[in-house]
Amino acid sequence: MSWGQQTIEGLTEEKFNAAQKLSAEQLLSKNITDASWCEIFLTLNSSINNQSKNSEYLKALTGQITNKAITSIEGTSKLIIWERITSGEILFEGKGLVVENDLFSVAGRANQLLQNMTKKNFGYVTSSSTDDDLKIIQNKWVKFISNQPVDEYRPAEFKGSAIPEASSLKAIEALIISIQNNPKKDALTKKCLQKIYKLDEMPKEKGPALYCSPDTHSYAYLSMLLGDKKRDETKDALWWKKFWDENHGKLAWDNEKGFYIVAK
Structure with missing residues (x-):
């Protein structure tokens, strides 16, 4: 990041x-x-x-x-x-x-x-x-x-993760919150579109302007962390919120796969 x-x-x-x-x-x-x-x-x-x-x-x-x-x-x-x-x-x-x-x-x-x-x-x-x-x-x-021996803290490891700094459960929760409707996010996106691309709204066709929206990054991170090779656009903000509400207590990191799985 x-x-x-x-x-x-x-x-x-x-x-x-x-x-x-x-x-x-x-x-x-x-x-x-x-x-x-x-x-x-x-x-x-x-x-x-x-x-x-x-x-x-x-x-x-x-x-x-x-x-x-x-x-x-x-x-x-x-x-x-x-x-x-x-x-x-x-x-x-x-x-x-x-x-x-x-x-x-x-x-x-x-x-x-x-x-x-x-x-x-x-x-x-x-x-x-x-x-x-x-x-x-x-x-x-x-x-x-005082020069006394002290055991250091060992942060959790997320082996195989493409984005280890964003692989904790608290990061996933924050990412899901970030893709929900937010006027401040909309204003940030609009400012970027106007400043860089001289556009008043997001174009319908895919292109670099998509990265003016923080959601483009957030959806990509969530896809990687949950094992989707590319973003499934049917999984919108409400889908992810429902997924978190129902499964956050069952998510377990798979070191071999390098992403979270829902434990059964």
């Missing part, structure tokens, strides 16, 4: 350079108040570049792991957090950067910072993480920073 820094809304060279000059204390405060994907990225980038070897900064970040405060994040174009797509707080645009931590929470942002700076993973902070979950992750970071 392609992504680049140029897709981050509001990111400028001036903002980037200013963020590089922030102190550890300023970055810690900034992580608590960041309210856009641009600002989160700047905190992340500056921390990686300037604070990765600062043990006091790392220790202070562990203190934020149990902070469940939620921020409404703006400018989320091309940012993919599956649970926030399912909740409707992020519009899926067909491609982008998949982030497993919930960047809407202080805890999720702190965990992302620690993971990126240390290249270690002791579990993800999600929108459904409990106080106990956060405490467990926090304790592991404290031990690691």
